Amino acid sequence: MLIGICGGICAGKHAIAEYLIREQGFELLQLANKNPLPITNELRDPARLEKSETKSLPSHKDETVFETVDSLLDFVTKRWTEHWVTTDIWDHTTLDRLLLRPFFLLVSVDAPVSLRWQRFRDRCSRQQLDPPDLEKFVMWNDRHLYDREIGRAYLTDRAQVRLFNASSSLEELHAALKRLDLSNDERLRPTWDQYFMQLASLAAQRSNCMKRRVGCVIVRDRRVISTGYNGTPRNITNCNEGGFKIAQVGISEVVYSKGYNMDKESAEILSAAGIHLRQFSPVRSNERYVANPR
Structure with missing residues (x-):
């Protein structure tokens, strides 16, 4: 180094x-x-x-x-x-x-x-x-x-x-x-988590959601299968009709960067489906500190 x-x-x-x-x-x-x-x-x-x-x-x-x-x-x-x-x-x-x-x-x-x-x-x-x-x-x-x-x-x-x-x-x-x-x-x-999370962050830039941009990457055996971002896709079952995509398609683990206001409810659904939920913790890229007041 x-x-x-x-x-x-x-x-x-x-x-x-x-x-x-x-x-x-x-x-x-x-x-x-x-x-x-x-x-x-x-x-x-x-x-x-x-x-x-x-x-x-x-x-x-x-x-x-x-x-x-x-x-x-x-x-x-x-x-x-x-x-x-x-x-x-x-x-x-x-x-x-x-x-x-x-x-x-x-x-x-x-x-x-x-x-x-x-x-x-x-x-x-x-x-x-x-x-x-x-x-x-x-x-x-x-x-x-x-x-x-x-x-x-x-x-x-x-x-x-x-x-x-x-x-x-x-x-x-x-x-x-x-x-x-x-x-x-x-x-x-970067670790695999860092690598895939950076790809998800890039995908999020395509979102036009007025509240929050969210991107995702679907991975199998460390190979990217698909990327996406939040929006309203066509021909997809609504959540209130049982359309929790993640839980239905066989995904085994979800790694997320930042929390959301529905974390508890989402975690309960993922847990019931046998899906492991884990928050990503990157290495620090900056450090700030100030002098002690006198």
Whole structure:
């Protein structure tokens, strides 16, 4: 598995990478060309300071620094069962190359701009540089996210997992990362339940029901037999006349995603017909937490 981390200035990319390295046995991978397009021309440029922060991450192998993203991918492909992490994702070309591989997971992290400004001030202090005022930082942040050449918003929008790092507490960040369980292999390849539920969600988009869109997939021996969505089909016996389709056609198990206001009655009918009912529990795709009030 290779986890790539992207996000805004001081959103928490390096804190997440450090947790994965120290607590879950990941190894850091780096690109030699850290950031070809700086945000400003000043010494306290966020990109320059971010490069110095990357050097502080625990890594001791020269072989984990690569000249190109392709050489990095060649390295990981031979060791895809091991755990790797990188924060060196700077443009859509690099990201496109990474997303082609089945072992890659993109994680984005974000935080309130006021909190990120304070973190940047702390970073400047560590480098013995004068920090910017909030207005200048906001201008840098806007260019970092939305500039046509270096904007990162395009990258964060494509993340499979999103983390909202709205706390100043590392303990809370680590607890959120533990709940997310980023190293779970199910994030790379969906389970059968995830796979079929995603097909059902896609089918639901065809529904024109005014109250609730519902999709379904009928499966036998892990092969899709049919898909459908809620509506009023022709030539079907009404429910009040005994036309509970599911119970009549020999289906043995129903897996559902979200509850409905007729759950109890439906469950009783399915149980009487000998049909197993089970709710789908996917892995978390985002995590949100806030700073404790003071």
